Amino acid sequence: MQNYQTQQSTVLEILDAHRTMPGSLLPILHGIQDTLGYIPPAAVADIASSLNLSQAEVHGVISFYHYFRDTPPGKHTVRICRAESCQSMNSKALENHAKQVLGIDYHETTADQTFSLEPVYCLGNCACSPSITIDDQVFGRVTPDKFDSLLAKFKGA
Amino acid sequence: MTRLFISRDSTALSLGAEQVADAFTQHTADRGQSVEIVRNGSRGLFWLEPLVEVETPQGRVAYGPVQEEDVAALLDAGLLEGKPHPLYLGNIEELPYFKNQNRLTFARVGITDPVSLGDYLANDGYKGLKNALALQPAEIVKHVTDSGLRGRGGAAFPTGIKWNTVLNASGEQKYIVCNADEGDSGTFSDRMIMEGDPFVLIEGMTIAGIAVGATQGYIYLRVEYPHAKIALNQAIEAAYKNGYLGENIQGSGKTFHLEVRSGAGAYVCGEETSLLESLEGKRGLVRFKPPLPAIVGLFGKPTIVNNVISLASVPIILDKGGEFYKNYGMGRSRGTLPLQLAGNIKHPGLFEAAFGMTLRELLYDYGGGSASGRPIRAVQVGGPLGAYMPESQFDTPLDYEAFAAIGAVLGHGGLVVHDDTTNLADMARYAMEFCVEESCGKCTPCRIGSTRGVEVIDRIVADVDKAKNTELLRDLCDTMLCGSLCAMGGMTPYPVLSALNHFPEDFGLHPTKA
Numbered sequence: 001m002q003n004y005q006t007q008q009s010t011v012l013e014i015l016d017a018h019r020t021m022p023g024s025l026l027p028i029l030h031g032i033q034d035t036l037g038y039i040p041p042a043a044v045a046d047i048a049s050s051l052n053l054s055q056a057e058v059h060g061v062i063s064f065y066h067y068f069r070d071t072p073p074g075k076h077t078v079r080i081c082r083a084e085s086c087q088s089m090n091s092k093a094l095e096n097h098a099k100q101v102l103g104i105d106y107h108e109t110t111a112d113q114t115f116s117l118e119p120v121y122c123l124g125n126c127a128c129s130p131s132i133t134i135d136d137q138v139f140g141r142v143t144p145d146k147f148d149s150l151l152a153k154f155k156g157a
Numbered sequence: 158m159t160r161l162f163i164s165r166d167s168t169a170l171s172l173g174a175e176q177v178a179d180a181f182t183q184h185t186a187d188r189g190q191s192v193e194i195v196r197n198g199s200r201g202l203f204w205l206e207p208l209v210e211v212e213t214p215q216g217r218v219a220y221g222p223v224q225e226e227d228v229a230a231l232l233d234a235g236l237l238e239g240k241p242h243p244l245y246l247g248n249i250e251e252l253p254y255f256k257n258q259n260r261l262t263f264a265r266v267g268i269t270d271p272v273s274l275g276d277y278l279a280n281d282g283y284k285g286l287k288n289a290l291a292l293q294p295a296e297i298v299k300h301v302t303d304s305g306l307r308g309r310g311g312a313a314f315p316t317g318i319k320w321n322t323v324l325n326a327s328g329e330q331k332y333i334v335c336n337a338d339e340g341d342s343g344t345f346s347d348r349m350i351m352e353g354d355p356f357v358l359i360e361g362m363t364i365a366g367i368a369v370g371a372t373q374g375y376i377y378l379r380v381e382y383p384h385a386k387i388a389l390n391q392a393i394e395a396a397y398k399n400g401y402l403g404e405n406i407q408g409s410g411k412t413f414h415l416e417v418r419s420g421a422g423a424y425v426c427g428e429e430t431s432l433l434e435s436l437e438g439k440r441g442l443v444r445f446k447p448p449l450p451a452i453v454g455l456f457g458k459p460t461i462v463n464n465v466i467s468l469a470s471v472p473i474i475l476d477k478g479g480e481f482y483k484n485y486g487m488g489r490s491r492g493t494l495p496l497q498l499a500g501n502i503k504h505p506g507l508f509e510a511a512f513g514m515t516l517r518e519l520l521y522d523y524g525g526g527s528a529s530g531r532p533i534r535a536v537q538v539g540g541p542l543g544a545y546m547p548e549s550q551f552d553t554p555l556d557y558e559a560f561a562a563i564g565a566v567l568g569h570g571g572l573v574v575h576d577d578t579t580n581l582a583d584m585a586r587y588a589m590e591f592c593v594e595e596s597c598g599k600c601t602p603c604r605i606g607s608t609r610g611v612e613v614i615d616r617i618v619a620d621v622d623k624a625k626n627t628e629l630l631r632d633l634c635d636t637m638l639c640g641s642l643c644a645m646g647g648m649t650p651y652p653v654l655s656a657l658n659h660f661p662e663d664f665g666l667h668p669t670k671a
Contacts, residue, residue, distance in 0.1 A: 022456060023418075025438030030380075030419055051438075064440040064597075065421030067380050083342030084537055084584070085573045088500035089528070121424060121591070122340055123381050124348040125171050126499035126573065127203035127506055136383050140171035 004042035010035055011043045015050040025051060025061055029068055038069045074109040074116040076154050078102075079133045082119045085126035089141075094130050097144040101151065114155060159192045159237045162210040162217065165271070166199035166352050167384045168345070173224055174207040180228040181209070190237060198353020200267035201507030202254055210249065213239035219249040254504060254523050259485055259493045262470045263346075263509045266353035272391040274399055277356040283401065285475030289364045290409045297368035298324055301471060303479030305491025310336055310427075310464030311539065311568040311644070313557045319461060322451035323369040326459035331371035333362050333413075334436065334455055334462045337378040337385070338420050338427040341540025343571035346495040347465035349507055351378070351385035354469075355392035359415060361468035363402065364475055365461055366413040374415040375455070377432050380422055389417050424541075424595040428643045429462040431597055442599045443643045464569070466495060485511035490556045498524045500573035501533075510555070517551040520574065531576040535660065537584075539568025541591055542648035544655035545581060566651060581660035586614045588652040596645055603646025606637045610653065617664050627666065630657070 014031040018024040028047060032039050039062055048055045062068045080086075080095055099105055102115055109116040125131040128140030132147070134154055139146070163169075163178045178194055185192045199206060205221035209231070218239035220231060227244060234242040249255055260266075269276035277283065289297050302317025323331060335358065339347035350358060362374045378386055393415055396402040404412050418436060420426050426435045430444035433455050454460025470492065474482045482492045490512035496519060498505050503525035510519075520526070520533060527533050535545040544565040546553070553559050560567045575584075592607035610633055616626045634650035641647035661668050 023436050023438040026421060026435065027418065029421070057439075061438070061440050065423050067420075067422035084541060084587070085342045085500040087584075087587070088573055088575045088579060120381060120422070121595070122342045122344075123167075124339060124345040124379075125168050126343045126345055126497070126571070127168050128172060129500060131171065133381075138167055138171040140168060 004040050007036055007040055007043070008046065011040075011046050015046065019050075025053075025058070029062060029065075033068060038072050041070050071109075074113045076114060076135055077116045077118060077133075078151075079118045079120040079123075081121070081123050081125070081129070081131045083122040083126075085122070086130040089129040091130035094132075094142060094144060094147060098147060101148065115151070159190070160212040161192050161194045162197045162212075163194055164199045164206060164208060164267070165196035165384070165388075166206075167348060167382070168203050169199050169206040169208070170384065172206050172222065176225040177207045177209065177223050177228065180225040184228050184232055188232065190232070192237065195270050197269060198266040198271050199349060199507075200249060200255060201263070201349065202249070202252065202504070203506045204504050205246065205249075208249070209236070211236055211239055215239065216248050217250075219246040220244040221246055254506065254508070257523075258509045259511050260509050261473050261482070261485070261493050262350070262357070262466060263354070263495055263507065264473070265357065266349060269354065271353050271355055271388050272395065274356065274392075274395045274401075277354075281476065282356055282472075283360055285472035286360050286364055286367075286401070286407070289367055289475050290407060290411065294324055294368050294370065297364065297475065300474055300479040301368070304474045304482035305479075305486070305489070306467065306470055306474065306482065307490070307557065308464055309466035309470070309494065309569065311341075311566070313567070316463065316467055319451055319463070320365065320368055322449065323371070323459045323461050326452050328459045330373070330456075330458045331369055332455045332458055332460040333365045333369075333371045333374040334433065334460055335362055335374065335376040335465060335468055336427065336429060336432055336462055337376050337382075337465050338432060339382075339465065339569070340379060340424045340427050341542075341569055341571055343499040343537065343573035344497050344540060344569045345499070346497055346507055346570065348382055348385055349495075350465055350469050351382070352388045355385075355389045356396065357469045357472055358389070358465055359392055359396050359402065361471035362415060363406065363413045364471050365463070365468060367406075367411050369459075369461060371461065372412045372414060374413060375436055376415070376417045377426070377436055378417055378419055380419045386417055386419065393417070423597075424591075425597045425643075425645050428645060430643070432462065433460070440597070442597045443645075445642065466569075487511075487513035487554065487556055488558055490558070494555065494567070494570045496555070497569075497571045498574070499571060501527045501529055501576045502572075502574040503528050512556050513554050515552050515554050516546065516572070519555070519572070520551065524574070527574060527576045529576045529578070531578065533574055534577040534579060535575045535581060535584075537573045537575070537652065538571070539566040540571055541588060542566070542644060542651055543568050543571075544651045545575075545584065545659065546655070547659040564651070564655065566648070580663050581656040582614065582618050582663040582665075585653045585656035585664075586611060586618075588649055588656075589614060592645060592649040600640070600642040600646060602637045602640040603642070603649070606633055606641075606646060607649060609633060610637075610649070614653075614664075617666075620665060623665065627657070627664070
């Protein structure tokens with residue numbers, strides 16, 4: 001885990017950039033996660049004092065939203081859709097395959113820090129289920145074989 | 158210069174559209190052929206994506222589905238002149254799936270370059286705003302009321318009434334909030350509009366702002382839609398630069414500002430009051446109603462909260478008049494609904510039709526039956542909180558009242574098709590599990606009820622006190638239905654009870670004793 005001191009200037013810059021924005025907490029949290037990959041727990045105090053909120057309130061917001069994370073992700077984040085449309089096209093088999101191939105469960109990161117695995121509830125790609133995303137790219141009609149070849153591609157990248 | 162059209166829609170991209178576009182750029186350059194590749198939205202015939210269209214003197218000729226390895230052969234065959242090839246589809250607008258739609262809201266999607274203001278203006282864009290600017294606010298609202306438009310987000314509340322409440326509310330500052338938190342499985346029409354014709358949403362929100370005196374708008378967009386965010390921001394920038402957003406819109410003296418805000422993966426933020434809390438920077442906890450958001454909304458000010466499709470339907474209403482729109486549909490369901498065919502279906506896609514066609518027509522005449530070739534067993538309409546409809550209900554017309562009459566919901570118009578390999582007890586359990594995962598936690602029936610619901614279903618399936626637990630499940634559903642603060646807990650019983658009532662055998666129950 002990185003030392004917060006090296007990240008603090010980034011956090012303070014983001015806080016400063018959003019100072020006048022109404023309802024700025026979510027944009028701030030997105031800004032931090034986009035830049036650092038996660039929201040360091042140590043940043044909560046800075047965010048709280050900047051917005052005049054209690055640390056509990058800030059923590060409560062971070063923990064409420066599935067998208068925010070407080071630990072560093074692997075190099076690539078794999079999200080598998082668990083919603084009904086993907087289930088109708090056997091996403092359960094894909095989920096089991098992914099967990100087995102990666103050797104991890106949801107919300108975990110591989111030991112080599114290459115992949116994090118997260119569930120997602122609908123990617124709006126229901127016309128070609130099952131769907132996954134790897135980082136910002138969405139893939140449709142993902143079979144276990146296609147999953148393996150995508151993984152190989154991203155592993156090299 | 159020959160123009161090619163290759164979609165930038167997420168679904169097309171998920172099937173390789175980017176690689177196809179790159180291959181065309183590469184191969185035509187190698188051959189010294191001069192082409193312009195327009196990255197359009199999708200026509201919504203997703204089994205044909207990635208679709209490539211070429212502009213010829215005879216109109217736009219389509220090929221699909223195209224993969225990057227097909228590109229050289231397509232060019233060899235004379236794609237640039239619209240010549241035959243095994244992937245040749247002819248004029249896509251002549252295919253029944255496209256031809257038999259009533260495309261009002263989606264008129265431009267798949268046809269224009271989504272982020273080109275010039276394309277938008279050349280295809281009837283901003284005509285609605287132009288008319289609105291010449292009207293009094295109450296007259297704009299009257300057009301929307303006359304059109305019969307009801308909220309396309311699910312609750313189906315009359316849009317004109319909502320607007321009128323905000324118009325008559327007093328307040329120095331009012332807001333227009335677009336609920337773009339389309340999180341229902343099987344729905345993608347919001348995404349397709351935002352990626353395929355973002356200006357129509359921007360225009361609809363601007364008209365709403367002018368109608369009720371709101372100068373600031375927010376689009377609350379799900380974080381799962383990165384491509385929609387890019388398209389919206391590109392279009393918003395172009396609108397600002399050309400005087401369609403900001404101060405003194407088109408010299409009218411009217412002001413409207415617009416900004417996209419990202420959600421963070423909470424399904425419940427699709428509920429309007431949770432969404433407002435989230436926009437204010439808080440946890441997305443549901444608010445008690447009253448007061449209505451129309452009176453006390455974002456930052457405590459009068460606020461219109463409308464779904465993407467509702468707002469995107471406004472420009473054509475203001476362009477052609479409320480009566481024009483009202484002439485489509487049946488009963489109290491007026492206009493068109495962009496239906497979305499998803500899941501286990503041969504021809505998945507977006508089908509915009511006037512209210513009134515039956516589920517069966519849509520599933521078989523256009524959807525082509527299941528993708529697996531097995532019998533269709535159940536269709537969940539209206540998202541994860543919608544009922545599972547058995548084959549005996551497929552003749553129900555797509556109409557809000559007709560669906561309500563059989564304990565189903567039309568919602569956002571999404572259809573998720575399941576074949577006979579799906580176990581409906583599993584789906585009922587998943588509905589409760591989803592509620593556990595996504596409940597905001599504010600009210601007890603939803604927070605605790607969903608957890609108990611998973612346990613009770615497990616006991617029924619495991620054959621523990623079957624009769625007693627089935628009764629308990631019904632009782633629990635009743636409590637959630639009547640006692641929850643919002644649709645999250647209040648509608649989770651729909652998929653659960655419909656599965657139990659129509660597919661009791663999956664719970665190990667005798668069909669007549671369920």
